[in-house]
Amino acid sequence: MSDSFDVIVVGSGPAGYVCAIRCAQLGLKTAVIERNVASNDQPQLGGTCLNVGCIPSKALLDSSQRYAEAASHLSVHGIGVSGVSLDIAGMMARKEKIVSQLTGGVSGLLKANGITVINGAATLNAGRQVEVSSAGSGNQAYRADHVVLAAGSEPAAIPPAPVDGDRVVDSTGALCFDAVPQRLGVIGAGVIGLELGSVWARLGSEVMMLEAMDQFLPNMDEQIAVESAKIFAKQGLDIRLGARVTNVRVSGDYVEVTYSQGDTTEKARFDRLIVAVGRSPRTAGLFSADSGVTADERGFIFVNDYCATEAPGVWAVGDIVRGPMLAHKGSEEGVMVAERIHGKSAQLNYEVIPSIIYTHPEVAAVGKTEQELKAEGVNYKAGTFPFAAIGRALASGETEGMVKILSDADSDQILGAHVVGPSAADLVQQIVIAIEMAASTEDLQLMVFGHPTMSEAVHEAALAVDGRAVHMVNRTK
Ligand code: NAD
Numbered sequence: 001m002s003d004s005f006d007v008i009v010v011g012s013g014p015a016g017y018v019c020a021i022r023c024a025q026l027g028l029k030t031a032v033i034e035r036n037v038a039s040n041d042q043p044q045l046g047g048t049c050l051n052v053g054c055i056p057s058k059a060l061l062d063s064s065q066r067y068a069e070a071a072s073h074l075s076v077h078g079i080g081v082s083g084v085s086l087d088i089a090g091m092m093a094r095k096e097k098i099v100s101q102l103t104g105g106v107s108g109l110l111k112a113n114g115i116t117v118i119n120g121a122a123t124l125n126a127g128r129q130v131e132v133s134s135a136g137s138g139n140q141a142y143r144a145d146h147v148v149l150a151a152g153s154e155p156a157a158i159p160p161a162p163v164d165g166d167r168v169v170d171s172t173g174a175l176c177f178d179a180v181p182q183r184l185g186v187i188g189a190g191v192i193g194l195e196l197g198s199v200w201a202r203l204g205s206e207v208m209m210l211e212a213m214d215q216f217l218p219n220m221d222e223q224i225a226v227e228s229a230k231i232f233a234k235q236g237l238d239i240r241l242g243a244r245v246t247n248v249r250v251s252g253d254y255v256e257v258t259y260s261q262g263d264t265t266e267k268a269r270f271d272r273l274i275v276a277v278g279r280s281p282r283t284a285g286l287f288s289a290d291s292g293v294t295a296d297e298r299g300f301i302f303v304n305d306y307c308a309t310e311a312p313g314v315w316a317v318g319d320i321v322r323g324p325m326l327a328h329k330g331s332e333e334g335v336m337v338a339e340r341i342h343g344k345s346a347q348l349n350y351e352v353i354p355s356i357i358y359t360h361p362e363v364a365a366v367g368k369t370e371q372e373l374k375a376e377g378v379n380y381k382a383g384t385f386p387f388a389a390i391g392r393a394l395a396s397g398e399t400e401g402m403v404k405i406l407s408d409a410d411s412d413q414i415l416g417a418h419v420v421g422p423s424a425a426d427l428v429q430q431i432v433i434a435i436e437m438a439a440s441t442e443d444l445q446l447m448v449f450g451h452p453t454m455s456e457a458v459h460e461a462a463l464a465v466d467g468r469a470v471h472m473v474n475r476t477k
Pocket of ligand 1: 158187188189190191192193195210211212213243244245276277278279324325326355356357358
């Protein structure tokens with residue numbers, strides 16, 4: 001037995017490292033085990049989000065958006081630009097620098113909080129014994145009063161499209177192309193497909209997205225999904241719905257994809273293909289049969305509302321448990337678990353987790369969709385307001401999209417908000433606060449919103465719920 005701790009956290013992504021920091025803040029002797037190794041032989045901290053997910057994709061989304069604006073969107077502002085060129089290597093180097101700055105920051109924070117970082121792959125055994133195997137130092141065993149599993153997720157695979165890391169890549173490979181593919185195929189028009197498809201479309205790729213479902217973004221509010229689809233189509237994303245990929249064949253310098261759409265079978269050729277069909281929990285080898293931890297057939301670990309597994313003192317947070325695979329959901333679960341380990345009765349409101357697609361414009365949502373309220377038989381009111389009627393949006397040339405607010409027709413309490421448009425993520429965050437404070441649309445109607453701001457669309461949508469938006473003609477229901 002090497003060492004024992006109050007808490008061992010397995011995984012250093014946003015769920016794990018945030019949990020570990022909160023544990024340490026609460027005075028608990030804490031260790032983090034991370035299996036990824038950096039080029040300097042140190043543990044590669046930060047998980048998917050910092051290394052191959054949220055952060056590098058946002059770096060490329062921002063760089064590619066700037067390129068697209070410089071190349072073709074500035075003349076409307078009276079700005080002529082010539083000789084715009086693309087330095088992919090420079091763009092990638094910037095992305096890598098941001099990643100190492102942030103992962104280095106996590107390392108510094110863990111150190112400053114007195115957290116022990118152990119490198120290796122962990123397996124949880126009976127009695128909260130954790131066995132860690134690493135190439136350098138062989139096997140070591142540790143024990144803790146509490147173990148928090150936060151091993152994250154990995155890109156899901158589909159049999160017809162095996163990833164070869166060259167012509168056919170997953171979301172990780174799509175973050176490091178060394179040239180802009182002329183024709184880019186994307187399997188899956190979900191969050192990752194849309195974000196990475198947008199990056200390469202802005203840099204010049206012809207992008208075709210093959211989506212098996214007949215409906216675009218089925219979990220989003222339908223009105224917002226329809227509006228988003230129109231915007232993305234205008235941007236040149238060729239999104240084929242009901243397109244089920246049956247075969248992928250790499251041949252020399254192209255990849256040929258066969259897909260069925262209705263009764264027809266189609267073929268398409270691409271220079272590169274991104275497989276973005278979801279993510280799977282990374283639970284293989286994470287716990288032994290006698291650990292007391294159990295998982296469903298897809299690998300998601302069973303937990304209660306507070307992320308406690310069926311094994312006493314063992315918790316699981318983030319992408320390896322039910323709920324949306326979102327960094328901020330995992331982080332807050334990590335905090336909740338740390339507080340509970342310390343004896344507090346913390347809980348998380350799973351009904352109020354914002355979700356965002358970082359396209360341009362962004363698509364963001366919180367709470368119930370209109371179709372959910374209909375299905376649940378809730379007596380609701382809806383108000384929408386278009387950015388085209390917002391002065392600041394016009395001034396910025398960002399007039400596409402709308403804000404939609406849903407509230408209970410009887411109590412007026414806000415139940416959901418859905419936005420496609422400029423700063424959608426930040427606007428939805430305002431409604432996250434409103435819902436958590438049990439605000440009504442009347443509360444929003446009575447608040448003073450700064451002018452001229454994009455936030456005025458939130459104010460106007462709240463007014464529109466009662467047919468009293470000021471800067472548009474209200475339709476009576
Ligand atoms: P997703 O579930 O959002 O989308 C995958 C899409 O692929 C679905 O629409 C699905 O119908 C389609 N699909 C599945 N099999 C297919 C097939 N054989 N042929 C054609 N289409 C097929 O998953 P994702 O985009 O891979 O993202 C994975 C996870 O990562 C999600 O949970 C997502 O929330 C999370 N994520 C979040 C963000 C963000 O918050 N901005 C960004 C990236 C990823």
